Amino acid sequence: MQALKIYETSANKPQQRWCSSCGSFDHSDIDKYSPSPWRIVSCSSCDFVYLANPASYDELAEEQAWEKNSNEEATRRRTQRPILDQLSKATRWRLNLLGHDRTHRFLKVFQQGRILDIGCGPGTTLPQPLVPFGVEISKCLSGMADKVMRQRGGYCVQGAATEGIKEFEDNFFDGILLHSFLEHETNPLPLLVGLHRILNNEGVVYIRVPNFSSLNRHVMGRKWCGFRYPDHVNYFTVKSLGQMAEKAGFKYNILNRANILVDDNIKMSLRKIEIGAFDA
Numbered sequence: 001m002q003a004l005k006i007y008e009t010s011a012n013k014p015q016q017r018w019c020s021s022c023g024s025f026d027h028s029d030i031d032k033y034s035p036s037p038w039r040i041v042s043c044s045s046c047d048f049v050y051l052a053n054p055a056s057y058d059e060l061a062e063e064q065a066w067e068k069n070s071n072e073e074a075t076r077r078r079t080q081r082p083i084l085d086q087l088s089k090a091t092r093w094r095l096n097l098l099g100h101d102r103t104h105r106f107l108k109v110f111q112q113g114r115i116l117d118i119g120c121g122p123g124t125t126l127p128q129p130l131v132p133f134g135v136e137i138s139k140c141l142s143g144m145a146d147k148v149m150r151q152r153g154g155y156c157v158q159g160a161a162t163e164g165i166k167e168f169e170d171n172f173f174d175g176i177l178l179h180s181f182l183e184h185e186t187n188p189l190p191l192l193v194g195l196h197r198i199l200n201n202e203g204v205v206y207i208r209v210p211n212f213s214s215l216n217r218h219v220m221g222r223k224w225c226g227f228r229y230p231d232h233v234n235y236f237t238v239k240s241l242g243q244m245a246e247k248a249g250f251k252y253n254i255l256n257r258a259n260i261l262v263d264d265n266i267k268m269s270l271r272k273i274e275i276g277a278f279d280a
């Protein structure tokens, strides 16, 4: 297998990212989705859509932390979309229902055992009786998560996901959660390959990412809820996410297949392809 390239950024070098799925440097700019200075591009070889000039991991750890940007994003939405924002507030009661749904869904997918939450924030996402572990780049949030997780038998590693998962042994986890995470990761394929190593053979990965091929993205254009600059660095379709999962050694199942055309998110589960499955 060809060695996987890890994309790295630093303050001293110009930032130009290659395609995370196929490694090609050739791409075309999608100007209508690229507010200056950000550049959303489409790979010329495989059509994968991504941010060509993302922030560095160091900036993410301190300056571009999720908890800071989410406040800025709330302000942006209030000023740019006042009517929609008010509607959203008026229907906020639904969030409680969504919370219940999410807990129920996680328990259906994972059932029991050691579960790793990548980009775990403050560490409160995984319900009982799951044993929660986490990787979180924000120093502040990872400290909070570590306290919460140790009380339930797990712990949290502070760092970038591709580095943080190296702390764990082979086949350690029964499940791995990538909930609203993979769209933030500048090295999604190397990360999935690393997760394949630490997941046991019966384990499952649950992924939720914005659905770039959703009807709503076509209708809303740049105001689509899946765009977040510069936090979202990958814009997955079912096809590009499925292809990447297969390259990492997984088979995939689309959990919201019935309404995938109108859903703003893709929900997907991955399982390891059985070794020798293609030999028979």
Ligand SMILES: [Zn+2]
Binding pocket: 019, 020, 021, 022, 023, 024, 043, 044, 045, 046, 047, 048
């Ligand atoms: Zn590509």
